[in-house]
Amino acid sequence: MSAELIHNLPEREYHADTTTLSASGAKVLLGKRPPSQDSDALSFGSLVHVVLLEPDRLDEYAVLDPDIIGVKADGSRADNPTATKAWKDAVFAAKRDGLTVISPATLHKAQEMAMAVELHPEASRLLAAATGHEVSAYADHPSGARVRARFDLVGPGYIADVKTTFDGNPEDFGRTMHKYLYHVSAANYLDVARANGLDAERFDLICVEKDKTPGGEYRVSVLEIHPDAIDRGRELMALACDRWLQLGKRIDLPSYGPDRHVIDLPPWGYEYDDFDDIKIGGVA
Template structure:
């Protein structure tokens, strides 16, 4: 059993759309549930892990630098990018410059890494559909929204990568992702692994709740590879993928409401053991031989 005291909450952002809320202030609101948080509440994760990560945010690391730097160059918003101009980062001087950059909230990059993200942004601008979806003349990056979920009464939040400022007909919301492989087959696996169908359903509901769109609103993923020639793929999800995501979001929302109300954030098996079968392929293999 994991019972964790609630952290002292800061003043929560007002309901509605925020065009100038910082990323830090957005993530500092622990009273509301985000799409990534909803996914962390469900298997293979659990509420205890969600609560721990909310209360113990991880410091910046090299693991996320490429994606965050690409977001900066492609979307035009995010931490400053600082080139650490040393052949190796193992020296005392280089380490000091890296630490100084991180202390300022910037992303330290090698010269070739900076060139990579600049080239990625250029590739986006050359792609007809991606360029149209992320046209700076008709939209703005990093827009935050907060609303109250009707069935549960909890606060929900969203941070759009990009929100169009003008649109005719239905609202199309692009979301930028970097990936090792942007092909349809590879991204199909990522949908399941990262819960991108939950994200799509969450963002579409957010747009409706905030009065930005209606039931025809659609989220499209702009997926870009991190190696030259930095290929781009624009991917939408089918009806059943989004409906499954919507159903999983509802379970997560109700779990968040319950845990918030009780102060109890369960782990994997706090009260009863979990009984787990063999993987299906192993069971099929072995039962033919041994049973």
């Protein structure tokens, strides 16, 4: 099969594909347990993406205020608005229509974070130069696996991904990259982009922190992933592709093996200084 770029492919359709391997699936095959699709962090990150990159999709959300909707049957204010019949009926109706329920405060926070990205000089330059948002792409991996990627931003010479994070400090983010295997995503995205004839030499992360600074600002950092890290990510992506093919194109966590394992405390677990003051039977 040949490489393929698809604009305007619905996100749900992209993620429902089981015939190709994404970087997210590769991370599972490498032992990284995926976050729950219903997790608050994942849902909020998706909302920030929509506000920043696809504002026309905001009609997929129902903005409901429990303090306004969640009242008692007589119209008086309820002590627990989300426990009222009025609130439950409103949420049921929204979900029946396929909408994601969010509060006004959640939407406002996402809008403020998106604005912080737009006001950041380098991030705004990447946004302005982008030739595509949320572009889905497919290619054949050298292993024989069919792989896919979905670019947040694609522009001249770069692919960029927007991340909501608790800490976007450039001096520490390498640890975060290692923990979440962002370099695997970067390698896959760049290789799929190049297979489709795109000029993609660099992978950038646009990070926006979830908590305001004491001064009331949402900090933003733009981080270019080092080529050496991308090379390591490419090795890991190849390993994941091999595992995927061996499993019959099925995504699953690696087995712990058939044998019994002997476990031990980590070295610091043998230090009892923290327990010296614990009293047993009233005696230290």
